[in-house]
Amino acid sequence: MRFDTDRLAALLAERGTTPLEVRNRILAGNRFGITKMGKTYIHDLLKGGNMPGALYFMAIADVLDVDPEYLAGVQNAKRRADPVPRVIGAIIPGIWYPEGEQPQFRGSALYAVDARYAEVSQVAFAVMGDADEYGLGFGQTVIAACYKDAVAKGIEPRPGDVVVAELRSNGRVMTTLGRVENQNKIPRVVVDGVDTDDDTKISVLGIVLHSIRFPRKSTH
DSSP, X not given: OOOOHHHHHHHHHHHTOXXXXXXXXXXXXXXXXXXXXXXXXXXXXXXXXXXXXXXXXXXXXXXXXXXXXXXXXXXXXXXOSSOOXXXXXXXXXXXXXXXXXXXXXXXXOOOOOOGGGTTSOXXXXXXXXXXXXXXXXXXXXXEEEEHHHHHHTTOOOOTTOEEEEEEEETXXXXXXXXXXXXXXXXXXXXXXXXXXXXXOEEEXXXXXXXXXXXXXXXXX
């Protein structure tokens, strides 16, 4: 996907706002965990500067109240008519944060269509680290069926399913990916590459349905 500077310019005019005001709103709301952005960042984009990073791309679309796909020029409607999952957190494999200090996110992502979860609410997580074993990496957004909602409707993860897992241990928390495996004929969530102990509690937040890759920042 590309970044449509013409649509960005038209949206700024339509919303009666400026590149600097959009930048300030992103920082004021800590949207997608962004805490730093140069004062001329969005102005430079209008002049054909580098492709914005994935989170910046989504944050700009969020402030201007359009889908990221509209700004990418691959969707003509500003907003899809389908229900849109909220981006409610970040998957950062291998990184522990003190409870209450993990990055916070707001925004939206594409709606996933999956017959098994048609009546299950869906949420999204921004991938902020590499998870090569799952074919995922930085700059992707994972769409997941809300685990609590799925269980309430009698749907449990199956062996082989990838899940978004929250680990808690000694006042620390990590949101990462795991896989459901049968252990002694009992489904268990297995998280690779993370040191855990008997005090580590693993909670399932969502059952991964699919992922979306947003544009990476250009290196040219």
